[in-house]
Amino acid sequence: MIADLPEPQHEHLASAPLELAVWQLQFSEPAAVQDPAVGTQVAEALASDGHGAFQLTRLSSQMIFAFASGQAPQPPESVEPDGWQLRRGQLVVNLNRQSLSVETTAYQGWDRFSAVFGALCRALEVSAVDLPGEQRLGLRYVDRISLPGVRKPADWEGLLAPWLVASMTHEHLGDAVLAAAGQVELAVEEGSQATLRYRAFPDFERRGRQTVMLDFDTFRQGYRTFSTQTILDTSNQFHDVAHRLFEASITSELRAVFGREKEASA
Numbered sequence: 001m002i003a004d005l006p007e008p009q010h011e012h013l014a015s016a017p018l019e020l021a022v023w024q025l026q027f028s029e030p031a032a033v034q035d036p037a038v039g040t041q042v043a044e045a046l047a048s049d050g051h052g053a054f055q056l057t058r059l060s061s062q063m064i065f066a067f068a069s070g071q072a073p074q075p076p077e078s079v080e081p082d083g084w085q086l087r088r089g090q091l092v093v094n095l096n097r098q099s100l101s102v103e104t105t106a107y108q109g110w111d112r113f114s115a116v117f118g119a120l121c122r123a124l125e126v127s128a129v130d131l132p133g134e135q136r137l138g139l140r141y142v143d144r145i146s147l148p149g150v151r152k153p154a155d156w157e158g159l160l161a162p163w164l165v166a167s168m169t170h171e172h173l174g175d176a177v178l179a180a181a182g183q184v185e186l187a188v189e190e191g192s193q194a195t196l197r198y199r200a201f202p203d204f205e206r207r208g209r210q211t212v213m214l215d216f217d218t219f220r221q222g223y224r225t226f227s228t229q230t231i232l233d234t235s236n237q238f239h240d241v242a243h244r245l246f247e248a249s250i251t252s253e254l255r256a257v258f259g260r261e262k263e264a265s266a
Contacts, residue, residue, distance in 0.1 A: 002188055008243035012109075013258040017214075020142040022103040023117045023235065028133040028223050030097040036128055039084035041248045045123035046086060049115060054086035059096055093120060098158060100124075110239055114232065121228040138219030139238040143246070145212040146203070147257065153177045153200050156212065159254040164198055178202070186245075192220040192234075194241055196249070214249055216242040 033039075039056050047053045059082045083096030090106040093116065102117045124131060150156060153168040154175065164168075168177050179201040186194045197215040202208040218238040224230070247255070 002186060002194065002241055002244055003194060005244040005248050008240065009244050009255075011259075013255075014261045015258050017143040017258060018041075018107050019144040020103065020105055020140075021107045021113060022066060022101065022138075022140040023102040023113070024099055024136075024138050024140075025117075025231065026099045026135055026136040027097070027123075027131075028135040031096055031129060031132050033083050033097060033124075033129055035128075037193075038124075038129055039086075039095070041081060041127055042084065042093075042123045043086055045119050046088075046093065046116060049119065051112075051229045051252045054088045054093070057085045057087070059083045059094070060084055091116065095120070095124075114235060114239070118228070119231050119233070120265055121226075121231055125228050126224070126239075134226055134231070136219060136221045137234060137238075138217060139235055139242060140215070140217045141242050141246070142216075143212075143214040145214070146206070146209050147252075150210040152210065153180060155210065156200060159251055159257075160212065161249050161251060164249055165200075168200060178263065188218065188237075188241055190237075191222065191239070192241075194218040194245060196245055198249070214246065216245050218242050 002037070039058070043054050043056045046112040083094070086095070088231065091102070091104045094101045094103075100117070100120060102113070102120065111207040116139060147159070150159070152175075153165075154177070156165050157169045164182075167180050168174055170177075177198070181199040181201075184196045186196065188194050195215075195217045197213075197217075199213045201211060201213075218241045220234065
């Protein structure tokens, strides 16, 4: 069981490989969040953390019309408002009729990240919006790992956990492996589950540098009433699960590399 994995270590990693963090809640039915007052109220609530204002942009969904052969498509006469996007630097919050999401490519720790979607949920709960229930709640982390000394897949031995590098370090097949990928579905307590996707490959957008992607998606599905406190408690559990899985996927040697400043590990 995932709960049997060691408690995760919480000290800051100077060279953490986290590339993307995403929190998302899908509604059980469309939510009426198009009113400008909703966007303004949410923007003010998010900015109250003292880290700066958010740029507020209206999201729209356009209807698509069929047209006859040889006839040029005509733009729709009207655009249906769908919700709002709020942006502050690399932090993006989406609020639309189908879902809520918070994502960033500049993760500054769980406390800062979770405070954003906590403020988002609380602002909606006290607004005039008749909130539908929750259908899916998820938390996703994507790590991109590249090290100068890794020149072929087999070099990940001793850095990634043995269960991830089994094919790459196989006695007879290891030298023939050009890339490897896989997906593991795991049960989590209280009806939740986690998906771990991993991929080792030469990244030709980075001059063929050997790269590993670790993608952790922890989620629950099924109707629940919208409750900010329950959402926050569950999201905290998902964070703990993802953290445990991350540490179960790497070795202490690789963790030590992440603990050094980038200049020292380059």
